[in-house]
Amino acid sequence: MPGNTFGQAFRLTTWGESHGPSVGCVVDGCPAGLELAVEAIQRELDRRRVGQSKVSSARQEPDQVEIMSGVFEGRTTGTPIAMMVRNTDAKSSHYTNIKDLYRPGHADYTWDVKYGFRDWRGGGRSSARETIGRVAGGAVAKLLLARYGVSIVAWTAQLGDLVAQTFDEDEIERNIMRCPDAAVAAQMVERVDAARRSLDSLGGIVEVRARGVPPGLGEPVFDKLQADIGKAMFSIPAIKGVEMGEGFGVAHLRGSENNDPFVRRADGSIGTTSNHHGGILGGISTGEEITVRLAAKPPASIAQRQQTVDRAGNPSDIEIHGRHDPTVLPRLVPIAEAMLALVLADHLLRQRLARADF
């Protein structure tokens, strides 16, 4: 009933607040025997980390992860894998003067209404720092998926009206926007920098794909693969839209255009000649690439003067200073990958239960 666990068979529970002692997670259900080195986790956390560039927050923390349990002689044992990162650069002072104000676009008001009070330091649990546990858990999921030939990649596809026009996968991690089009990436950086200088922020679109997914993953009728992906993506802070395959484009298509013909591939397996469906039919993976797009809102923390109320409902102005991202896109990339990895690892395991003759 509480909401801090994701998944059924491969299960992630995260804990921690922005300015508490630590953030972390427990992965329960990872099969025994998987090779797991702390470096693989750290690599993903480093991708997520702030303070990496002028398009990100200036919070400086090493985000050094420690594996607390579940690994013996370099392999998972089938027991819970707890991982933890200490918070070391938590500056609550930035928040003391606005602790009774409700920041527009933020969770301050709703958490107060729900719980009666809240940890106002850095957004508490509603801070994006919570995603450290997701990325750490997602890193384990990625290792498991890799053993079964599944790989995941995400990138910044759009910022405002700037849309990536070319796709060079190697380019993604080369530029600070994580955009596969180097020229557009450069324009995006300028745009973000300008937004920051004007004390504003920008929204955009991230795309995430999974390749090598075996056909058969997904549990109709409520835990369809697209349903669990939808849930995973909408659980990420700032996401306001999710689409798979043709997405909202289907509103303009006819059945004869949108249906993907089945064919036998050279290797004898069955596939489709096009991929309007985005790798999922009837809630179950087809083996084609899974394609997902996410719309991320412009970060709510802006230094401009905004209108709001305090806890008592009194009108007030507010200016949010501190260390904030003018866009979430580049940091969203590893988070979106982690969430897709968690869904696929879960369904890869659940698929083992489908047949009596398995």
Added chain:
Amino acid sequence: MPGNTFGQAFRLTTWGESHGPSVGCVVDGCPAGLELAVEAIQRELDRRRVGQSKVSSARQEPDQVEIMSGVFEGRTTGTPIAMMVRNTDAKSSHYTNIKDLYRPGHADYTWDVKYGFRDWRGGGRSSARETIGRVAGGAVAKLLLARYGVSIVAWTAQLGDLVAQTFDEDEIERNIMRCPDAAVAAQMVERVDAARRSLDSLGGIVEVRARGVPPGLGEPVFDKLQADIGKAMFSIPAIKGVEMGEGFGVAHLRGSENNDPFVRRADGSIGTTSNHHGGILGGISTGEEITVRLAAKPPASIAQRQQTVDRAGNPSDIEIHGRHDPTVLPRLVPIAEAMLALVLADHLLRQRLARADF
């Protein structure tokens, strides 16, 4: 682990195949003491039923629901509410000649891969007939929500490039497209009819909203209200995109445009002056209207000749005859309402657990 149950506190399990003896559901977790008449369930099922118009399938069934348990003297008892509809117009003969072919855009191939074989009669469990259980369960959820002042309404917002321009709520149930703009509805009907005549089908967009939702619903960080709504909507057959609030529009917005200022309302409560956020902030309801949009693909069953393979991978042509909808939009309306009702009923109950001093 199996996927036929939705929700945590207010829980729906559906069962049944298109051409099996019956379809039905069990609602577990409905609080005791709720007035529940079978007519309220039947009314929603009648809205979902096929054979209602020239934009829908010709399958003719009364879809008469029977409440099998959980109600005593007109009120829920706190025990499971089982409901059942007998299948009476199941014509398997339409399917015998294509039972070894994989219909493009359908679940035939993926279910075969997953389970090793499938009930090919009318799509079996992947048939939209499964949604009868959802609509019946959603009807109970709606009754519960109504007691707390929450109402839900959905409508057809777009078909191809035809977009509803005006909003007359009373108009929705008056036209067979369930479009709130009578003039556009008429155009849509023509467009659907033309598509049917050309043996094709059309996609579109349905919008669904909830009003009167109390602030405080939603369970961070994974069971955020938008995450569970996302899952619910993506679990509906044919849905390829979901957005809330500004949705994909946020890609074009700046933080200063997208943030909704907080104000004290006349009644002393706190609200926002605009609703870009769509009624949810930080995963928790704000009390503003919850706004959701769904992209539905053109139905995969079309009578045109298409290319596909059989179970052995041999190429084959296929023509799908039988009784199919050229668009799912009008029938999607009550289903989308049901799914939103299920999510909100679940979170209305879960919210009772948030505080020690409750």
Added chain:
Amino acid sequence: MPGNTFGQAFRLTTWGESHGPSVGCVVDGCPAGLELAVEAIQRELDRRRVGQSKVSSARQEPDQVEIMSGVFEGRTTGTPIAMMVRNTDAKSSHYTNIKDLYRPGHADYTWDVKYGFRDWRGGGRSSARETIGRVAGGAVAKLLLARYGVSIVAWTAQLGDLVAQTFDEDEIERNIMRCPDAAVAAQMVERVDAARRSLDSLGGIVEVRARGVPPGLGEPVFDKLQADIGKAMFSIPAIKGVEMGEGFGVAHLRGSENNDPFVRRADGSIGTTSNHHGGILGGISTGEEITVRLAAKPPASIAQRQQTVDRAGNPSDIEIHGRHDPTVLPRLVPIAEAMLALVLADHLLRQRLARADF
């Protein structure tokens, strides 16, 4: 959160009240491809049925089960299996005069306190008629287990101070007490008959065992095999004690007596030379026989005059007439088997998730 579902991977949800339209269940998670004939379900229900003998209630119902979904051409499809039995001999008149009284030893008071009111006809949902859904679901579990070489058998081991002294498995279903010792069975029947004549009831002990259970089933640390068996057994009406292996006898044993030495068996596998542990070590099956004993209280419904209160708390006498069992033991036998089968089927599936190299 509601409590009408048992199991994780192999999942049973039951519904229905004693005097409502029907009782039934949904089995979700049964793997596809299992041969399933309605006769196999009916056979188990017939064993559970009342009106079989002078040691059981006189309620006369055929308890004819109907499979509503999930089976196609004689095999499970991987979709939910709904099963239903209509209530046909429900005589509410026996209950109208005591509907405001709290029967001692019954659930009347506690259900009223919990839910605010209750379906008083025949105990409503707290009636043993609810176990029809368990036995139907357990029958499916037994079929699955049989495919993996697991068999389950239960019997009446003790009634008062009458203890079965010999064990003839074939004898169990031959006598109405389901006692493996024919001579003691005869004495038990006399004892039960005498109790009935004196308007009283009797408690006793049922034993249930599983053979052929593969080693490796059970999910530490909370879903240990013994923990889930404990839950399953204590969920059966009337059970007040559960023990496995040596049970309460361990209080009198030394470690050197209670430890079972490991040996290599003739077939090369590893086993133990004795079975004090009852087939489970560290929460996981060893491959040895799983042995469980259940203490069942004397039925609360007795025709003697008893002291109680009504809903308002006013003192009152009560005499419970109608059709009641003077002992639950023989009918408990198939129910205990069903519950053990449900636990083992669940863990047989969950075991598939344990290793990465599966």
Added chain:
Amino acid sequence: MPGNTFGQAFRLTTWGESHGPSVGCVVDGCPAGLELAVEAIQRELDRRRVGQSKVSSARQEPDQVEIMSGVFEGRTTGTPIAMMVRNTDAKSSHYTNIKDLYRPGHADYTWDVKYGFRDWRGGGRSSARETIGRVAGGAVAKLLLARYGVSIVAWTAQLGDLVAQTFDEDEIERNIMRCPDAAVAAQMVERVDAARRSLDSLGGIVEVRARGVPPGLGEPVFDKLQADIGKAMFSIPAIKGVEMGEGFGVAHLRGSENNDPFVRRADGSIGTTSNHHGGILGGISTGEEITVRLAAKPPASIAQRQQTVDRAGNPSDIEIHGRHDPTVLPRLVPIAEAMLALVLADHLLRQRLARADF
């Protein structure tokens, strides 16, 4: 599906191995606003700690707990409460020479079979050190229960044939056996000391009770209060039997003896004149004292020479040296309390969902 989480609304996940970096837990679902000081957790952990007396293991660790999240300004925030204890006295050297042998009565064999290999250092995850997370989580549950007037107490009731004859609650924590009868406690200590000197161990019985439990807790039909208590208790290492109320004694009782008459109490509430039922009827609490008894086997680790096999199945002798308890009883006391507290906290919350008019 993995088994390291207990509870639905009040949820405990534990992690950690005997000789890994740490053991710990996450409590999810604790309502916001509960006063929580680390000292309250530490107090319970100190009771559980080893090295306290000559009847316990000599492992010396402070077991200092750290709260990692979920608490702000001394109160719970409604977010996950992570707690951790570093392992500081882990001596793997005791285990290296037996790492390929299966200790009789231990989980070595079954974990190897299940997971393919295991962390053999100190029993890994099957070590009783895992119960640190349970006791920490149970301490939070106790604090919550205390706010609602519920208290829990456990004690050593029996060791071999030594049975506590008197009950002085204050005596329990005064003697190292945690027996409420000082004279019998002294005899028990002698008996345990003798067992240790003869390189053996002893079993016994612990009793645990809850007072002040409001009527109405428990979720029929599978999550009955006794079912969840049964599961909780059987999940504790070494437990082989559980009984509630009259327990196995019901086998010898008649209905007229076992039924507890209802009466109106002086304060107007309804209660029973006796408590054969042990505080639960129909799966729901009555408000009377909840009474549970647990049979704990003699610890499997004994220094005597025993017969066993190694991983390859070769026969071998084994002697288990190191730091082991000759009886688990006194340390079982706080663990049993913790598990009962976890069940009751969970159902206290779940009860909030029972009625529409709540």
